[in-house]
Every structure is written in C-alpha cells, then in structure tokens.
Amino acid sequence: MKTITIDPITRLEGHGKIVIFLNDGGEVENAYLQVPELRGFERFCEGRRAEDMPILTARICGVCPVAHHMASTKALDAAYGVEPTPTAKKLRELMYSGYTVYDHILHFYFLAAPDFVVGPDAPPAERNIFGVLKKVGLDVGREVIKHRAYGQKITEILGGKATHPTFGLPGGVSKGLNEEERLEIEEMGRSSVEFAQFTLDLFNKVVLGNQDYVDLILSDPYQLRTYNMGLVDDDNRVDLYDGDIRVTDQGGKEFTKFQAGDYLDHISEHVEPWTYSKFTYLKKIGWKGLSDGPDSGVYRVGPLGRLNAAEGMTTPLADQEYQRMYETLGGKPINSTLAFHWARLVELLFAAERVVELATDPGITDGDLRNPVGEPGEGVGVIEAARGTLFHHYKVDEEGLLEKVNLIVATTNNYAPICMSIRDAAKGLIKGDEVSEGLLNMVEMGFRAYDPCFACATHSLPGQAPLKVEVYDHERRLKRRIERNLG
Amino acid sequence: MINAVIGIGNLLRADDGVGIHVVQRLEDEITGCEAVDMATAGIDLLGHIRGREKVVIVDAIITGSEPGTIHRVSTHEMRSPIFAKTHGLNLHGTLMLGQLLYPDEMPKKLVILGVEIQDITSFSDKLTSNVQRAIPRLIEAIKKEFI
Numbered sequence: 109m110k111t112i113t114i115d116p117i118t119r120l121e122g123h124g125k126i127v128i129f130l131n132d133g134g135e136v137e138n139a140y141l142q143v144p145e146l147r148g149f150e151r152f153c154e155g156r157r158a159e160d161m162p163i164l165t166a167r168i169c170g171v172c173p174v175a176h177h178m179a180s181t182k183a184l185d186a187a188y189g190v191e192p193t194p195t196a197k198k199l200r201e202l203m204y205s206g207y208t209v210y211d212h213i214l215h216f217y218f219l220a221a222p223d224f225v226v227g228p229d230a231p232p233a234e235r236n237i238f239g240v241l242k243k244v245g246l247d248v249g250r251e252v253i254k255h256r257a258y259g260q261k262i263t264e265i266l267g268g269k270a271t272h273p274t275f276g277l278p279g280g281v282s283k284g285l286n287e288e289e290r291l292e293i294e295e296m297g298r299s300s301v302e303f304a305q306f307t308l309d310l311f312n313k314v315v316l317g318n319q320d321y322v323d324l325i326l327s328d329p330y331q332l333r334t335y336n337m338g339l340v341d342d343d344n345r346v347d348l349y350d351g352d353i354r355v356t357d358q359g360g361k362e363f364t365k366f367q368a369g370d371y372l373d374h375i376s377e378h379v380e381p382w383t384y385s386k387f388t389y390l391k392k393i394g395w396k397g398l399s400d401g402p403d404s405g406v407y408r409v410g411p412l413g414r415l416n417a418a419e420g421m422t423t424p425l426a427d428q429e430y431q432r433m434y435e436t437l438g439g440k441p442i443n444s445t446l447a448f449h450w451a452r453l454v455e456l457l458f459a460a461e462r463v464v465e466l467a468t469d470p471g472i473t474d475g476d477l478r479n480p481v482g483e484p485g486e487g488v489g490v491i492e493a494a495r496g497t498l499f500h501h502y503k504v505d506e507e508g509l510l511e512k513v514n515l516i517v518a519t520t521n522n523y524a525p526i527c528m529s530i531r532d533a534a535k536g537l538i539k540g541d542e543v544s545e546g547l548l549n550m551v552e553m554g555f556r557a558y559d560p561c562f563a564c565a566t567h568s569l570p571g572q573a574p575l576k577v578e579v580y581d582h583e584r585r586l587k588r589r590i591e592r593n594l595g
Numbered sequence: 596m597i598n599a600v601i602g603i604g605n606l607l608r609a610d611d612g613v614g615i616h617v618v619q620r621l622e623d624e625i626t627g628c629e630a631v632d633m634a635t636a637g638i639d640l641l642g643h644i645r646g647r648e649k650v651v652i653v654d655a656i657i658t659g660s661e662p663g664t665i666h667r668v669s670t671h672e673m674r675s676p677i678f679a680k681t682h683g684l685n686l687h688g689t690l691m692l693g694q695l696l697y698p699d700e701m702p703k704k705l706v707i708l709g710v711e712i713q714d715i716t717s718f719s720d721k722l723t724s725n726v727q728r729a730i731p732r733l734i735e736a737i738k739k740e741f742i
Contacts, residue, residue: 152718167607237692249696257642271634
C-alpha cells in the first residue's frame with residue numbers, strides 16, 4: 109500500500125496531518141485527518157474543582173474559548189441541578205451570539221474567501237487574506253477587523269476578558285448589563301447586521317455569480333449524503349445556545365431528537381489504531397466505516413449540519429437567506445460540503461440579529477443573575493460552537509471535585525465526514541505515482557469548509573506550517589514531495 | 596496606556612504558556628505599562644497594539660538553543676511564513692496586516708522577546724525548570740525595553 113501524507117499545520121501543533129492511503133492500483137482508498145488527542149486534557153481536569161472548569165476549558169485554545177466556557181457552564185448547571193435565571197440565560201446567549209459573529213467573520217474572510225474571492229486556481233502566495241484585500245479593498249479589511257473586534261468587545265463587556273471570559277457560573281452569570289453597556293452592544297449589533305448583509309452580498313456576487321463556482325459547489329467530489337445534527341428550539345429552528353439536539357436523515361426528515369443528558373444513548377465512538385481521535389456515529393444506525401447514506405451512522409455538524417437539521421431561523425433577515433439558500437441549491441437537505449460557507453454566512457447574519465434582539469430585550473438589564481445551586485452530581489452541557497455541536501460531561505463528587513470529564517468537540521463530531529471529504533477531493537487527482545498539482549487546493553478546500561479546530565494546539569514561534577504531500581511507493585520509499593505554506 | 600507588554604501562549608501547554616506566566620507576574624510589578632494576557636488569539640492582537648508607542652510581545656520560541664534562552668527579535672528580522680495557524684494569521688502575518696491596514700497607528704517600537712522552550716506537548720499549567728528559572732531575567736529584559 110502507498111501512503112501520501114499532507115501535513116497542514118505546524119509540527120508544534122501535534123498530530124494534525126493528512127494521510128492518504130492508496131490501493132495497489134494506485135488509486136485513493138481512504139484519507140484521514142489526524143487530529144490531536146484531547147484525552148490528556150480530560151485527565152488534566154480530573155480532580156480539580158468543578159467550578160474552575162468554565163475558565164480552565166476556555167484556555168484550551170484561542171479559537172473557540174467562549175464555546176468551551178459556555179458548554180462548561182451549562183454542564184455545571186446540570187451537575188448542580190440548577191436552572192439559570194431568565195436574565196442570565198439571555199445574557200449568556202448575548203455573549204454567545206457575539207462570539208459566533210467574530211468567529212464566523214474570521215473564517216469567511218481569512219479562510220474561505222481566499223479560495224473564492226482570489227480563486228481556487230490562483231497561486232498559493234495570493235490565496236490568503238492579503239490577496240482577498242487586494243480584490244475587495246483595504247476599507248473592507250478595516251471593516252473585517254472592526255466587526256471582529258465588536259464580537260470580542262461584547263465578550264469583554266460581559267465576561268471581563270475578550271479571549272477568556274469569567275462570566276458563566278452554575279445557575280447564572282457573574283455580571284449584569286447596565287444601560288450604557290446595553291446601548292453600546294446594541295450599536296455594535298446593528299453594525300454587525302449590516303456587515304453580515306454586505307458579506308452575503310459579496311458571496312452572492314463573487315461565488316453565486318460565477319457559474320464555475322456554482323458547478324464546483326455542486327460537483328460530485330464535494331457531496332456527502334450523511335445525517336445532519338444541530339440544536340433546535342421548540343419549533344425546530346436553529347438555536348446556537350440552547351434546545352434539543354435534532355438529527356435529520358438524508359431526505360431531510362427528523363430521525364431523532366434528544367436532550368443533552370441523553371447523548372450517550374444516541375452517539376457512540378469508534379476507534380481506529382492510526383489516529384488519536386475517535387469517530388462519533390449515530391448509535392442506532394451503527395458504524396459502517398467511512399461511508400455515507402442512510403445505513404451509515406456518520407453525521408455532520410457545524411453550519412450546514414445545523415441548517416439541514418432545522419426548519420428555519422428565528423430572525424427575519426437570516427430566515428430569508430435560509431430559504432434562498434435552499435431554493436438556490438435544490439432543496440433540503442443540501443449535501444454539498446462547500447455549502448458550509450454559505451450556511452456560515454446565514455448564521456453570521458442570524459447571530460448579529462440575535463445580538464440586536466437580545467440587547468433590546470426589555471429584561472436584559474434586570475438584576476436576577478443567579479439561582480442557588482443544588483448538590484453536586486453529574487451533568488452534560490451542550491452548545492453549538494461555531495464549528496459544530498460541543499458536549500461537556502462532568503461527574504462531580506460531594507466535595508465539588510471532578511471525578512470524570514468527557515468532551516466531544518465539534519471537530520470530533522465532524523471527523524468522519526472530514527476524512528471522507530478529503531478522500532473524495534483527492535480521488536481523480538492521484539493516479540499511481542502521479543499527483544496532480546491541484547490536489548492540495550482541492551483537499552484544502554474539502555477540509556477547510558468544516559472549519560476544523562485543533563483545539564489543544566499550541567502557538568510557539570516560529571510556527572512554520574507547510575502543507576506537505578508525500579508520496580510513498582509500496583515499499584514506503586519517498587517518491588515525491590509537494591510543499592507549500594498553508595494559505 | 597501608551598505602552599504595553601503582551602504575553603502570547605497557551606497556559607495549559609506547559610512552556611508554551613511562558614508569555615502568559617510572565618505577564619501575570621508583571622501585572623503587579625510594572626508601572627507605566629499595561630500587561631496584557633492575549634492567550635493564543637491571533638489577529639485580535641491588532642486591537643491591543645494599535646495606537647501604542649512601545650510594545651513588547653513575549654512568546655515561546657523554538658530555535659534549538661538552550662531552554663530558557665531569551666531571544667530578542669525585532670519585526671524586520673522576522674522571516675517566518677505568514678500563514679502558520681489553522682485559524683487566521685501568525686504573529687508575523689498579523690503585524691504585516693496591521694502595517695497594511697493601519698500604517699499610522701502601529702507602535703513606533705515593537706520588540707518580540709522569544710523564550711526558548713522545552714515542553715509544549717504536556718497538558719500542564721507549570722513551566723519546566725529551565726524556563727521557570729528564566730522568568731527573573733525575562734522580567735528584567737522587559738523592563739529594560741521601557742527605559
């Protein structure tokens with residue numbers, strides 16, 4: 109068997125690389141993204157005080173600290189048997205919406221736009237934010253930074269710190285909102301709604317206005333007919349902060365709906381020897397390997413998974429975009445991996461609208477911030493991180509110390525489909541020893557759509573990050589290497 | 596505040612957190628300068644350096660020298676690739692973006708102090724001994740930048 113290795117991130121970030129296995133005929137058989145192990149982190153947490161977890165887990169990485177903070181806070185609500193107060197719930201969702209705004213903005217302009225605005229065939233040296241700014245202008249660049257900062261500012265106002273908030277407590281939050289802060293957040297929210305609309309217009313013009321891109325989105329290598337998963341409210345509409353977990357099938361019909369605490373009845377984990385990460389799958393369907401269709405328990409989370417698993421958005425502008433997306437791409441569910449980018453922008457608009465809705469809620473400045481907690485026990489918290497469903501599960505002893513910690517992060521939920529998308533993108537681009545120059549682009553586009561997060565990544569300089577393809581013959585001799593910096 | 600010392604790193608990954616450890620110490624020890632814990636955030640660094648006069652960034656570094664060695668790197672010496680992170684830009688790319696978008700607001704003096712590290716793979720909130728011993732020297736080096 110021949111092996112191709114693509115190493116997309118720095119060696120400092122651990123085991124994150126792509127390995128492509130070829131069969132004896134030299135064709136792609138399977139592909140795997142090797143992601144870092146989180147088990148070490150879970151062990152690191154055990155024995156610590158449960159109440160420290162919202163701050164500790166937010167330190168895992170700088171990409172989704174608010175998602176971990178909130179999932180952890182909700183797990184503590186459940187473990188201490190307490191419902192947060194109505195105002196605390198609203199404030200948590202307000203902070204969370206701000207986080208979604210800044211996370212989705214970063215992904216679109218820094219990671220998605222290089223492929224579409226600059227072009228998938230452009231030289232790698234131009235397929236980056238600088239290439240994007242050359243096309244759209246520096247003023248847009250300043251708007252990107254400004255609105256990214258707004259999202260952070262909202263976190264900071266409520267949580268003290270933008271990157272690592274100290275906000276969520278079991279049963280509530282640590283701080284309320286005064287009128288001056290409320291007004292500031294409302295204004296930032298309104299500006300973010302406008303910027304989200306601008307970004308959707310840009311997507312319309314650049315991507316949907318170009319038939320080649322539409323064909324690429326709808327092309328075979330980027331289709332996966334998996335189940336879809338996401339949090340929904342009582343009316344089955346997208347909810348990023350709370351609700352039940354809904355799973356829909358390949359026809360768009362509800363397969364199951366469950367509460368966070370029951371996740372182990374619905375999700376199982378499959379282990380492979382060559383990677384630290386586990387593959388999650390729907391327990392009732394079963395693990396059938398890296399395959400799609402109704403008989404395989406593989407499901408997708410994240411923006412497209414969420415929109416497919418729901419029946420609409422609760423905010424008016426985002427709901428219009430939601431309907432338009434499904435009308436344009438041929439109805440529900442959408443199976444195209446590249447449609448994650450569009451779904452992400454629908455959510456950007458939704459989150460910005462929620463900021464305004466919550467900031468103008470008459471009760472948002474009320475003082476009921478925390479309910480008294482009960483006795484410690486076991487609890488599960490679930491939240492929709494920007495990149496997908498995130499579970500925190502804690503067992504707390506009577507002294508308030510953690511006995512057991514289990515995290516299922518978004519990238520783990522999407523692990524099987526990410527591997528399948530890489531495999532499908534690579535197929536047709538590798539024939540025997542011949543590796544097409546387009547391979548790196550197609551593979552990068554395949555996994556980047558999911559916005560995978562190598563959650564426990566470190567950050568040390570110099571942080572070189574070549575994207576590496578290595579082709580080995582059947583005796584494991586290196587035949588060819590293609591290398592470039594990750595754009 | 597017109598001057599800032601900014602720590603970058605992952606506090607839970609052993610020596611990778613050296614920049615955060617030192618900034619947390621400095622909060623009580625340094626005057627005339629804001630101590631900022633940036634964690635591992637990337638482009639959001641721009642919000643903390645724009646409009647400042649002097650900025651010192653403390654980060655972990657791997658060059659192959661003795662753990663605990665302090666490297667002083669000025670921005671024009673940075674030659675690392677721009678796109679070293681899965682989310683956004685690395686430090687070099689972030690500073691380039693700042694220069695492009697806000698040329699008039701970038702600090703007049705910007706110095707990076709890189710501390711040679713040993714362990715970045717363990718989940719630990721403690722530094723290894725060689726890196727821990729470098730902290731007093733690092734604090735002196737930071738203070739010297741603001742004289």
